[in-house]
Each structure stands twice: as C-alpha cells, then as structure tokens.
Amino acid sequence: MEVRRSSREAIDGSSLAVRGLSAEQMLRGGELTGANQPAHLKGTDLEREQLEAHVHERVLTTTLDKAVAWARSNSFFPLSFGLACCAMEQFQTAGPRMDIARFGYEAFRASPRQADLIILAGRVSIKMAPIIRRLYDQMLEPKWAISMGACCSSMGIFNNYALVPADKFMPIDVHVPGCPPRPEALMHGVLKLRKLVQDDPDAGWRERYGAGGTEEVPAGA
Amino acid sequence: MPDATGLELIGKELGAAVLDKSFFRERATLDVDPAAIRAVLAHLREKGFAFLASVHGVDYYPHEPRLGVIYELLDMRSVDRITVRARVPIDAPVLDSVTPDGDYGAGWPTANHQEREVYDMFGVVFRGHPDPRRILMPEDYEGHPQRRDFPVGGEPVLFTRDEAQWLERRE
Numbered sequence: 001m002e003v004r005r006s007s008r009e010a011i012d013g014s015s016l017a018v019r020g021l022s023a024e025q026m027l028r029g030g031e032l033t034g035a036n037q038p039a040h041l042k043g044t045d046l047e048r049e050q051l052e053a054h055v056h057e058r059v060l061t062t063t064l065d066k067a068v069a070w071a072r073s074n075s076f077f078p079l080s081f082g083l084a085c086c087a088m089e090q091f092q093t094a095g096p097r098m099d100i101a102r103f104g105y106e107a108f109r110a111s112p113r114q115a116d117l118i119i120l121a122g123r124v125s126i127k128m129a130p131i132i133r134r135l136y137d138q139m140l141e142p143k144w145a146i147s148m149g150a151c152c153s154s155m156g157i158f159n160n161y162a163l164v165p166a167d168k169f170m171p172i173d174v175h176v177p178g179c180p181p182r183p184e185a186l187m188h189g190v191l192k193l194r195k196l197v198q199d200d201p202d203a204g205w206r207e208r209y210g211a212g213g214t215e216e217v218p219a220g221a
Numbered sequence: 222m223p224d225a226t227g228l229e230l231i232g233k234e235l236g237a238a239v240l241d242k243s244f245f246r247e248r249a250t251l252d253v254d255p256a257a258i259r260a261v262l263a264h265l266r267e268k269g270f271a272f273l274a275s276v277h278g279v280d281y282y283p284h285e286p287r288l289g290v291i292y293e294l295l296d297m298r299s300v301d302r303i304t305v306r307a308r309v310p311i312d313a314p315v316l317d318s319v320t321p322d323g324d325y326g327a328g329w330p331t332a333n334h335q336e337r338e339v340y341d342m343f344g345v346v347f348r349g350h351p352d353p354r355r356i357l358m359p360e361d362y363e364g365h366p367q368r369r370d371f372p373v374g375g376e377p378v379l380f381t382r383d384e385a386q387w388l389e390r391r392e
Contacts, residue, residue: 161374162374
C-alpha cells in the first residue's frame with residue numbers, strides 16, 4: 001500500500017501518457033525501454049514508481065472464489081416452473097417491462113439438470129411437495145431456491161390442511177413476501193440472492209439451520 | 222325450474238322415495254331416500270332431466286343425518302333444473318353410486334370423478350363405484366378435510382421476532 005500511495009503521488013499530468021501502452025507491454029512489466037518503447041514515449045523512460053502506478057491502474061487482482069461467485073451470481077439459470085398465481089408475476093419479470101435479462105437471468109431452463117435456481121411461485125400442496133423436492137434434488141450444485149409469495153413461505157391465505165410451507169421440505173435462500181409479489185419484488189429478491197452469492201455463498205439458510213448439504217438422505221441410510 | 226305445482230307432481234310420481242320437497246327462491250329441491258337415489262335419478266331422466274350437471278357434498282353438522290349428497294339435474298330441452306338431495310348419517314355414510322350402468326339403465330359417467338371428490342372431502346362411500354379412490358388428497362391421507370369437525374390445520378407462522386425462541390425450542 002505504501003508503495004502504491006507514493007507512486008500515485010509521483011504521477012503528474014505529463015506521465016499520464018502511459019495510458020497508451022499495449023497489453024503485452026503492460027503484462028511484461030518494465031520492458032518499456034529501448035526497442036520496446038512506443039514511439040510517443042521516446043525519451044520518457046518509465047521510472048520505477050511510474051511503472052508501479054501503471055500496473056496498479058491496469059491490473060485487477062482477485063481470488064478465484066470471488067471471480068467464480070461473480071460469474072455465477074450474474075448468470076442464474078432459473079427453472080421454468082410455476083405453481084399458482086405467483087407464476088403470472090414471475091412470467092412478467094421476464095417480460096419487456098421488467099426484463100430480467102438486464103441482469104442475465106433470462107435463460108429459463110426446461111430441465112432441472114440445466115438450472116441452478118428454482119423459484120417456487122405459488123402455493124405448495126402436500127401432494128406437490130415430493131415432486132418439488134425431487135426437482136430440487138435433480139438440480140446440480142451449486143443451486144439456490146427462492147420462495148415467492150406468502151403461500152409457500154407461511155402459507156398465506158391457504159393456511160389449512162392442504163398446504164405445506166416450502167421450508168419444511170427444502171432449503172430456501174430468499175423469501176419474497178407478497179400476495180402475489182409484484183415483478184419488482186421478485187427482481188429485488190433475485191438481486192438479494194445475487195448479493196448473497198457474491199458476498200458469501202455459504203451464509204444463508206443452510207448455515208443458520210445447520211442444513212449443511214442439501215442432498216436427499218437415501219432410504220435406509 | 223319446475224314451478225311449485227310441477228314439483229308437487231314430480232313428488233307424487235316418485236311416491237315414498239321423496240322425504241321432503243322445497244321450493245325456495247325459484248329453486249326446486251327434492252329430499253329423497255338415499256336407498257332410492259338411483260331410481261329417482263333414472264325416473265327424472267325419463268322426465269327429461271337427462272343431464273347430471275353436478276354432484277357435490279355438504280356437511281350439515283350438527284344436524285342429523287349429517288352428510289348430504291346433492292345432484293343437480295338439467296333438462297336441456299326446456300332449460301329446466303332440479304336439485305335432488307340425499308342425506309346419509311355420519312356413522313354409516315354409504316350411498317349407491319350412480320356411475321355404473323345397472324338395472325335402472327345406463328349410469329352417469331360424469332359422476333365418476335365427482336363422487337370420488339365427495340368421498341375424498343366428506344367420506345361418503347359410494348357403493349358400486351368403479352374406482353373408489355381419493356382424487357384430490359394424497360392416497361395415504363387420513364380423514365376427510367371438508368367435514369365440519371375436521372381441524373382446519375395449517376402451520377403456525379414463523380416470524381423473525383420469534384425465531385430465536387423457536388430455535389431454542391427445537392434444540
């Protein structure tokens with residue numbers, strides 16, 4: 001940090017001419033003298049501090065985990081899946097007004113094998129729950145789940161004998177309240193999930209409830 | 222609708238099978254002996270009420286006999302409707318199915334799923350039904366949820382403010 005600060009101070013207006021350097025020169029770092037020197041820098045050899053500043057301005061360092069999380073969180077593949085009235089609002093997020101494609105989530109997959117995000121849009125009846133659980137288990141890791149609407153979070157107006165809340169049979173990362181939530185609310189939920197994936201992929205439902213792996217326990221295990 | 226007089230006439234034709242008649246807000250209803258339901262429907266079909274528009278159940282708790290099965294019949298020629306109601310007691314909720322063909326003539330195939338639903342929700346057993354399974358609830362479900370004495374059920378809603386307490390209870 002010390003080096004960087006001092007090198008930044010060393011840059012005056014004239015030395016900003018180094019912005020015209022080619023990538024190859026930048027990566028080779030320091031081979032900017034002699035035959036490699038660009039024509040417009042003739043006679044102005046980069047000093048050591050200027051070179052530091054030059055690299056600092058052009059190279060971004062990060063960890064692989066962060067880069068992977070960034071890539072994942074900006075290209076969820078949601079499963080084409082709707083349960084009830086919330087599904088209408090879910091369709092609308094893909095429509096032209098909200099346009100979920102702005103964030104890169106427009107690839108709704110028809111197979112759970114290709115999806116990494118399941119949006120439970122609607123009420124889950126006890127007859128449907130095992131089917132949803134199977135779909136969720138068929139999705140490949142890493143995978144996330146959004147519970148959309150009051151019904152599949154807290155069963156909403158259908159809080160009776162026929163329904164089961166989604167948290168009872170699968171881990172949910174983000175709950176979007178509403179009855180039904182407007183498309184904006186679902187977008188907000190998806191962006192919350194993006195934040196969750198970028199910041200700490202493990203924190204969330206699994207950690208809070210000690211749900212480690214989300215794989216189904218085989219019968220007899 | 223048959224008017225009040227027409228209802229009287231139909232009741233007279235059916236004789237002892239009719240337990241009660243009511244004509245309320247232009248709707249004619251026959252309360253019939255559950256043992257005679259097939260004969261009554263077959264007779265009304267001969268009269269022109271050939272279309273069985275709906276079969277559904279009612280729980281009349283706390284009145285006895287508690288369970289009712291209601292058949293809505295429609296005469297397509299004169300656009301005329303009549304309601305037939307059979308009441309069965311809760312401890313022996315058995316009624317003849319009108320789905321299969323029988324000595325009363327052809328059955329009403331439309332009653333197949335609707336009788337299954339009445340069985341599912343109210344527990345009325347339809348004798349002679351070709352496929353007497355549940356239709357809406359899972360097959361291993363216990364109880365008949367639309368009965369008035371069935372608990373509404375559902376889950377206590379977990380709010381964030383209760384979460385710590387809930388986790389404690391769980392441990």
